[in-house]
Amino acid sequence: MSGRVVVTGADGYIGRRVAARFLADTDTRLVLTVRAADRAELDAKTARLLPELGPAADGRVEVLPADLTHEAPLAAVTGDVTAVVHSAARTAFDVSRPVAERVNVDGTRRVADFAARCPALERLVLLSTLVSAGLRTGPVPETALVGEAENANHYEWSKAAGERLVAAEFPDLPLSVARLSTIVADDDRGAVTQYNVFHNTLKMFFYGLMTVMPGLPHTRLYLATAAFTSAAVVRLASADAPTGVYHLAPTAGQALPLTDVMDTAFDVFGEDPAFRRRRLLRPEFCDDATFRHLLAAADGLRGSPAAGALRTVAPFAEQMFHPKEFTNDRLREAWPGMPTPAGLPLVAATCRSLVATRWGRQGADAGPVRAGSTS
Template sequence: MNNGTSKSAIFITGATGLVGSYLLKILLKNGRKVFALARSKAEKSAKDRVVEVLNFWDNEVYPKYGKNLIVFDGDITEDNLGLNEKGLTRLKNEVEEIFHCAASIAFNWPLDKMRQLNVEGTRKILDFALTCPFLEKVNHLSTAYVCGDHKGAFSENDLDVGQKFNTTYEQSKFEAEKLIADYRNKGLWIDIFRPPVIAGESISGKTFRFQGFYQLLHICSLEIFETLPGKNILMNLVPIDYLCESITKIAANTKEKNKNYHPFDPNPVPLEEVLSLYSVLKKVRKPRLVTPDEFAKTDITVIQANILRFNINSFAAGVILDSRRTMAALKNMGFEFPKLNEKVLTRLMRFYKDKKS
């Protein structure tokens, strides 16, 4: 997609987040010029925060490719993305492609607060996109859990299937996708990428976000549950490098417009296998997995209920996340999606265990 002109820059939001930072690393290593949006915090500038997270992944990237990185201190919830006129004009006139990764993934935020960032923030990015004369496309990071409590198959082409939502996060990402449909009708090319549970890097196990998958490991390590409501639950899990390599592959090669993608192995991992592996690695007792109905008959404390509330209960049970169309598209592009085997799972778990010991 890079046409070799000065107007071949990429704009990425959420550059200090897990997915945004890893995508940024790949894009810079691919020789792309990248404008990154981030917020300054406390005594750290936006640029310092972006460089810090790049160094976490690979401390050779910034020294080698930093000349192609321009960091803007901004905020997707503010008018003009919190940028001054000069910065906004430069961005508008040079950006060719947008990766919109900024979002809140907090499961316990109230819906109005979640909407402000995940829905209205997306609206501001798309309004900005409409003003960019050289823009070709927008890549939007969503989640596979827009499926909510849907039972049965849920494919790339599905969205509104009458589902209800387990968290305000799921609902806000669903609403953002509905909003995107309106902007597609306004002429924007917007592809949506829906990852499931995201884990660390497959090679090193590294991550700086210990949510989802890692919260389950934490629950197991506490040894305060005899049973858990996870019988027959299958977990769709994707390492961050598999995810971001597939996203950049599709973004650079697809000719089809306005498609949704499920960038993960279609073969989920049984929760039973995950907890069994970790209980051996950590040398802790594995809780017995039972059905939700069986678990409802057990007495648990308020503390136990709160621990479970936004963890195991928020994983989709009974849904089959279908990623076959995405896998076929990637195969046609020469990318065979790696399998998530026991060796990789153990590597992810070992990094967490060592970090939290």
């Protein structure tokens, strides 16, 4: 792949890995955009980002500021652009509707408008998420979303809205929608450098803050690594990969039942002496009605850590009651040699990393609840 590629949100967890993969696997030049209020913030972010990309970035990377809530956020990008990877987004499950709309919907429109004015454009890759499917159940094909579906939170709603907006308002764009799985580790070794809903939930179980697991035991989790995801995105940005919708995910048969993930996590937790001393029971699965009752009760216990844990998982828990079967036939066809997901060994490796590092800081707060799919 040659040419000039724009990556938005390039200092985000996925954005910077996509940039690194472009540098490693192609000879393309990159324009990396980051959100910066002024020159000082831009310089600081550039100083952090470029060393992470390594020597391959020398002479091939330009870092520019871009705020998706501003008109024409990519106006500073000049020259021929052959591809745009739109990675920038607000990915917190508890994001408010106004913020999700400003950044994930209106911001996506502005990026698509920029792409539509690039005469040499060969591909716009829009990073979305599997949960853009909302609270549907059953098979979900690699096609545009059909009909409206209820959503568990405003993040899901905004990503679905962004997909629909670009398809409807920019029908002539060479668009590929990459719906990401939940990213649980940097690679198959299980190292974790950004925490999301998956890790935070396990943390609450490890420390005994939650004694129930909302969801159906057979609901399948679609898990992936950042290495797999970034390689897939770069592949889909190529002009010889067909446009359309792709699920960056394992097959439904390779996806992991929730009960198997829980069993694996607690087996790993049991290897830790401190966890064994707490003599915690494995959490029981609870149905939707029971979980809603527990949430209502938690509203009266504002100072309780257990109540806080319940409120933390509430924005995404509804998905665990709506099992889906995502296909990935189009991805496998477009990506010859696509690696096989690591499955439960990845879960085990990730859990061992979390326990060994105590979630990065000896059990300190891992930050806001994020979707774990986009940067």
